[in-house]
Amino acid sequence: MSKNIIEVEHLTRTFSIGDMTVRALRDVTLEVAGGDFVAIMGASGSGKSTLMNILGCLDRPTSGIYRLDGVEVNGLGRDQLAEIRNRKLGFVFQQFNLLPRTSALENVQLPLLYRDDAVPDARERAMQALAAVGLADRADHTPNQLSGGQQQRVAIARALVNDPQMVLADEPTGALDSRTSVEIMGILQRLNRERGITTVMVTHEPDIAEYANRQLYFRDGQILRDEKVARPREARREIALWDQRADRTADALSSATGLR
Amino acid sequence: MNLRKIASSTRIAFRALRVNKMRSALTMLGIIIGVAAVIAMVAVGSGAQERIRQQIASIGSNLIIVQAGSVTSSGLRMGAGNATTLTEDDVTAILRECDSTSLAAPVVRGGGQVVYGENNWGTQILGTTPDYLPIRDLRIAEGVGISDQDVEGAARVALLGKTVIDNLFAGEDPVGKILRIKNVPFSVAGRLVPKGQSPTGQDQDDVIIIPISAAKKKVLGASQANYAAVGSIMIQAHEGRTGDVEPQVSGLLRQRHHLQRNEDDDFTIRNMEEVFKAQESSAQVMSILLAAIASVSLIVGGIGIMNIMLVSVTERTKEIGLRQAVGAKTRDILGQFLIEAVTLSVAGGAAGIVTGVAASLLISYFADWSTVVSSGSIAVAFLFSALVGVSFGFYPARKAANMDPIEALHYE
Numbered sequence: 001m002s003k004n005i006i007e008v009e010h011l012t013r014t015f016s017i018g019d020m021t022v023r024a025l026r027d028v029t030l031e032v033a034g035g036d037f038v039a040i041m042g043a044s045g046s047g048k049s050t051l052m053n054i055l056g057c058l059d060r061p062t063s064g065i066y067r068l069d070g071v072e073v074n075g076l077g078r079d080q081l082a083e084i085r086n087r088k089l090g091f092v093f094q095q096f097n098l099l100p101r102t103s104a105l106e107n108v109q110l111p112l113l114y115r116d117d118a119v120p121d122a123r124e125r126a127m128q129a130l131a132a133v134g135l136a137d138r139a140d141h142t143p144n145q146l147s148g149g150q151q152q153r154v155a156i157a158r159a160l161v162n163d164p165q166m167v168l169a170d171e172p173t174g175a176l177d178s179r180t181s182v183e184i185m186g187i188l189q190r191l192n193r194e195r196g197i198t199t200v201m202v203t204h205e206p207d208i209a210e211y212a213n214r215q216l217y218f219r220d221g222q223i224l225r226d227e228k229v230a231r232p233r234e235a236r237r238e239i240a241l242w243d244q245r246a247d248r249t250a251d252a253l254s255s256a257t258g259l260r
Numbered sequence: 261m262n263l264r265k266i267a268s269s270t271r272i273a274f275r276a277l278r279v280n281k282m283r284s285a286l287t288m289l290g291i292i293i294g295v296a297a298v299i300a301m302v303a304v305g306s307g308a309q310e311r312i313r314q315q316i317a318s319i320g321s322n323l324i325i326v327q328a329g330s331v332t333s334s335g336l337r338m339g340a341g342n343a344t345t346l347t348e349d350d351v352t353a354i355l356r357e358c359d360s361t362s363l364a365a366p367v368v369r370g371g372g373q374v375v376y377g378e379n380n381w382g383t384q385i386l387g388t389t390p391d392y393l394p395i396r397d398l399r400i401a402e403g404v405g406i407s408d409q410d411v412e413g414a415a416r417v418a419l420l421g422k423t424v425i426d427n428l429f430a431g432e433d434p435v436g437k438i439l440r441i442k443n444v445p446f447s448v449a450g451r452l453v454p455k456g457q458s459p460t461g462q463d464q465d466d467v468i469i470i471p472i473s474a475a476k477k478k479v480l481g482a483s484q485a486n487y488a489a490v491g492s493i494m495i496q497a498h499e500g501r502t503g504d505v506e507p508q509v510s511g512l513l514r515q516r517h518h519l520q521r522n523e524d525d526d527f528t529i530r531n532m533e534e535v536f537k538a539q540e541s542s543a544q545v546m547s548i549l550l551a552a553i554a555s556v557s558l559i560v561g562g563i564g565i566m567n568i569m570l571v572s573v574t575e576r577t578k579e580i581g582l583r584q585a586v587g588a589k590t591r592d593i594l595g596q597f598l599i600e601a602v603t604l605s606v607a608g609g610a611a612g613i614v615t616g617v618a619a620s621l622l623i624s625y626f627a628d629w630s631t632v633v634s635s636g637s638i639a640v641a642f643l644f645s646a647l648v649g650v651s652f653g654f655y656p657a658r659k660a661a662n663m664d665p666i667e668a669l670h671y672e
Contacts, residue, residue, distance in 0.1 A: 058585060082587050086587020114586060
């Protein structure tokens with residue numbers, strides 16, 4: 001646990017748009033311990049998404065060093081980065097990004113398809129991942145037959161299927177209502193704690209960031225604040241409380257109307 | 261790309277094509293038309309070639325014709341075959357001296373009216389010896405041929421071609437009947453197997469064959485100067501030695517006709533094989549031309565595939581980004597879209613083959629034009645359609661494979 005999974009030193013990323021040069025990241029230095037749950041916050045254009053892209057090996061820094069699990073990735077080529085994304089990382093997106101007209105099971109199997117070695121038990125592994133997010137009974141449903149929350153759970157199962165070391169979630173609750181958001185956070189928290197999967201999540205909802213153990217605030221391409229969360233919110237307890245309250249309401253209602 | 265990835269990419273391709281059924285069908289239509297056009301046109305071309313080949317075979321194989329008179333003779337242009345410089349002795353000499361010849365037959369010919377009962381018909385009367393039949397690959401359908409005795413005795417017997425029979429006998433069996441050739445009675449010895457048109461378009465069945473002696477004495481009349489003169493000599497060369505006949509026969513005849521070095525030949529040797537080879541190659545050129553024109557439509561079909569693949573790549577930008585995010589490498593994306601393009605073109609190719617074969621059959625049925633669909637042209641058309649898929653699918657596939665994953669993921 002004490003080992004750092006992310007080590008970022010003096011990271012900069014500049015974009016050229018016409019004659020203008022935009023400095024999206026300015027000299028960012030950051031360490032994330034293995035098994036941590038980090039929320040990254042900040043206004044749009046603050047550089048949080050750029051950092052996420054670099055952490056996710058989707059983008060390469062202009063200068064600086066990024067070590068993922070001890071391996072320096074900033075010098076790697078396109079296909080080597082693809083390999084790292086495939087084997088070490090899992091992605092969860094705001095818009096779920098599931099393949100349409102494709103069953104949940106096949107969506108979850110997708111990362112296994114791009115492994116260089118054959119996975120003979122691909123189906124079983126995908127089923128286990130679906131079971132871990134509580135959707136084993138929806139394996140052959142296509143995305144349009146699933147609710148938003150269910151779709152995001154399929155996406156989480158897809159991120160899990162290759163046993164990643166780190167899950168990168170880009171506004172995972174951005175398209176969900178508050179109750180479903182808490183459910184999703186419950187799953188991410190559970191995977192983080194039970195499996196020790198490091199989780200890095202970008203969000204602009206302060207209450208969602210409270211489920212993380214650590215919060216980073218970005219402004220103008222730099223880390224403005226880096227705080228430990230003293231007592232993270234517990235998604236599972238909140239859901240249990242909600243259910244209790246709902247039961248009590250139902251009880252009260254039924255006794256008041258003399259039904260049951 | 262290993263087999264496992266190819267299998268799953270093929271499945272993905274099929275699914276993607278099924279989603280846009282109409283679009284896929286229209287795209288395929290281009291390839292279908294292209295492949296069908298190639299197959300049908302090649303079939304028409306080979307049909308023409310086949311027809312010429314059959315006609316050449318009908319003339320007789322390894323046939324060389326020596327005609328009396330040359331095209332230019334001492335400044336005076338004489339129609340070949342009109343002069344009377346060849347003799348029956350030349351025929352015997354050729355057979356004796358030239359080892360490249362297996363058979364030789366003298367021929368005299370002329371036109372004449374033939375009468376049977378109330379019918380009459382103007383036809384070609386051909387006087388020759390029994391060897392003429394094997395040289396020209398003529399067969400007797402009924403009755404007997406001309407014998408050496410017939411030639412010696414100038415017997416009045418005749419072999420009739422189908423056209424003559426049709427015009428004179430009207431369903432009656434001609435064998436054994438007596439007809440009059442230029443008022444001379446002849447008995448019909450046999451009926452020839454029909455040969456159809458010659459490569460030059462002549463009706464080879466419009467003929468009466470009689471012994472050369474009878475022709476000279478009784479029907480056509482002989483040249484006063486040289487009773488033994490013949491119009492032409494038909495020679496069959498030994499298999500594979502047609503090329504040797506011309507120098508051998510030419511040398512011998514020049515010697516026999518006492519021609520000086522500076523004198524022109526008084527005969528013309530024509531190797532029929534060479535004449536018809538030229539026709540065959542012109543038919544071949546036509547069939548290549550037809551195939552070339554047809555393949556233009558195949559290329560247009562390929563452009564259709566490229567067009568629709570570019571649309572598909574753009575539509576599925578987000579999907580491509582996702583695949584890249586979960587670990588698809590450049591070659592994975594490239595392979596997926598290439599397979600999709602090839603699936604389109606190969607499916608179109610298969611349907612095109614069916615359409616093309618059907619079109620060929622319809623052409624030969626309605627246009628009465630023989631068509632030959634070869635398995636070779638089907639195989640080439642099929643391979644070509646796959647090639648079209650690969651080559652026209654490559655650019656869109658590469659475009660997909662080289663997308664930036666972040667831009668692709670955030671594409672709306």
